[in-house]
Amino acid sequence: MDNFIFRLPTKIVFGKDEFYKLGEEAKKIGRKALIVTGKRFAKESGLLEKAEEMLKKNSIDYVVFSEVEPNPESETVDKGSRIARENGVDFVIGLGGGSVIDASKGIATVAVTGKPIWDYCERPPKEKVPQNTLPILAVITVAATGSEADSGAVITNTKTREKRGFFGIANFPRVSIIDPVLTISIPQKQTVDGVVDIFVHIFESYLSSKANTPVSDRVAEGLMREAIRQGQIVFKDLKNIVARESLSWISTLALSGFPSAGRSGPFAVHRLEHPISGIYPTKISHGRGLAILLPSFLYHTKEMHAERLKLFGKEIFSTDSPSKTIERIVHWMKNMNTFNSLKEYGVKKEDLKKFAEMAIADDGGQGVVTAREPLERETILKIYETAYDYKDLFRKV
Numbered sequence: 182m183d184n185f186i187f188r189l190p191t192k193i194v195f196g197k198d199e200f201y202k203l204g205e206e207a208k209k210i211g212r213k214a215l216i217v218t219g220k221r222f223a224k225e226s227g228l229l230e231k232a233e234e235m236l237k238k239n240s241i242d243y244v245v246f247s248e249v250e251p252n253p254e255s256e257t258v259d260k261g262s263r264i265a266r267e268n269g270v271d272f273v274i275g276l277g278g279g280s281v282i283d284a285s286k287g288i289a290t291v292a293v294t295g296k297p298i299w300d301y302c303e304r305p306p307k308e309k310v311p312q313n314t315l316p317i318l319a320v321i322t323v324a325a326t327g328s329e330a331d332s333g334a335v336i337t338n339t340k341t342r343e344k345r346g347f348f349g350i351a352n353f354p355r356v357s358i359i360d361p362v363l364t365i366s367i368p369q370k371q372t373v374d375g376v377v378d379i380f381v382h383i384f385e386s387y388l389s390s391k392a393n394t395p396v397s398d399r400v401a402e403g404l405m406r407e408a409i410r411q412g413q414i415v416f417k418d419l420k421n422i423v424a425r426e427s428l429s430w431i432s433t434l435a436l437s438g439f440p441s442a443g444r445s446g447p448f449a450v451h452r453l454e455h456p457i458s459g460i461y462p463t464k465i466s467h468g469r470g471l472a473i474l475l476p477s478f479l480y481h482t483k484e485m486h487a488e489r490l491k492l493f494g495k496e497i498f499s500t501d502s503p504s505k506t507i508e509r510i511v512h513w514m515k516n517m518n519t520f521n522s523l524k525e526y527g528v529k530k531e532d533l534k535k536f537a538e539m540a541i542a543d544d545g546g547q548g549v550v551t552a553r554e555p556l557e558r559e560t561i562l563k564i565y566e567t568a569y570d571y572k573d574l575f576r577k578v
């Protein structure tokens with residue numbers, strides 16, 4: 182087991198109808214908020230209006246910034262931060278899914294420092310996230326990214342389409358309100374994309390680390406088993422509140438550091454995915470990109486991950502065969518209509534090499550992507566090429 186420090190400074194307010202504690206929690210943080218939302222959902226669902234009413238009731242002034250796109254862009258974050266500074270807000274409320282919360286983290290940093298958000302996303306970063314960023318209150322509407330309980334955020338460069346993470350303790354929200362009822366109106370496709378994202382968050386560290394962590398392994402396996410089970414339930418019944426509650430809590434725990442305590446494995450599938458949704462943000466969500474890549478990644482790295490796949494297969498699927506374990510994962514994905522190819526989503530084949538170069542650059546530009554063992558450029562290209570068109574691979578699964 183690797184030595185570790187477990188720190189979760191975020192106050193989690195979890196449960197049905199806890200959204201209505203927004204005003205109560207907000208007044209403990211500040212007096213004037215920037216409410217950050219996406220372009221449509223918060224307003225059209227009525228959540229923004231309800232949030233405004235609660236803030237007014239608690240004598241909290243606010244400014245609304247409703248311009249965050251899926252895969253939040255650097256220019257959007259910089260604009261939001263300027264609005265925050267110009268209006269003298271003293272905290273940020275992120276009302277939405279992972280993109281909104283990630284944008285809120287960027288805005289909370291840049292509003293204080295005045296530096297472009299991309300300075301924090303360079304490799305290596307030009308700037309470090311300071312301790313005195315604006316406090317963040319997150320209200321989660323999608324179970325997926327886990328941004329409500331982690332210190333990271335992912336931003337897409339508007340000009341270059343590079344998509345990278347930035348990290349800092351101050352990125353942890355001061356408070357995260359997780360009301361599973363808010364996720365019920367999320368459409369099926371977005372819901373199951375989120376389920377895959379949750380699963381991969383836990384699975385990547387489980388696969389990639391070489392540390393001996395039996396306790397964390399059992400925790401991770403339990404969470405992944407439930408993600409698999411609850412994902413299938415919610416796919417068939419979008420209004421199943423028990424499944425929505427379960428997925429919301431698994432999402433929160435996934436990147437909190439708890440399931441991966443004692444093992445610090447890299448997130449290769451995420452790194453390989455970022456160029457895809459960075460270049461094709463309107464066609465492929467982050468979760469769908471992970472779903473497309475995961476079978477190919479496992480197929481081409483089966484030998485590297487053989488022992489971990491055996492363990493996972495034995496605990497979850499009652500098989501110690503790495504190949505059958507991969508097939509069972511693919512079967513689960515097919516049951517939720519998340520097994521697709523890049524070709525199906527209109528990706529140009531000539532972009533595969535660009536994906537590879539961007540993933541390598543994101544990893545530090547040393548010619549590899551870090552995994553349990555380094556992925557060389559040739560293997561990276563094979564992963565993208567197989568995911569581009571699976572042809573007969575996994576056809577009988």
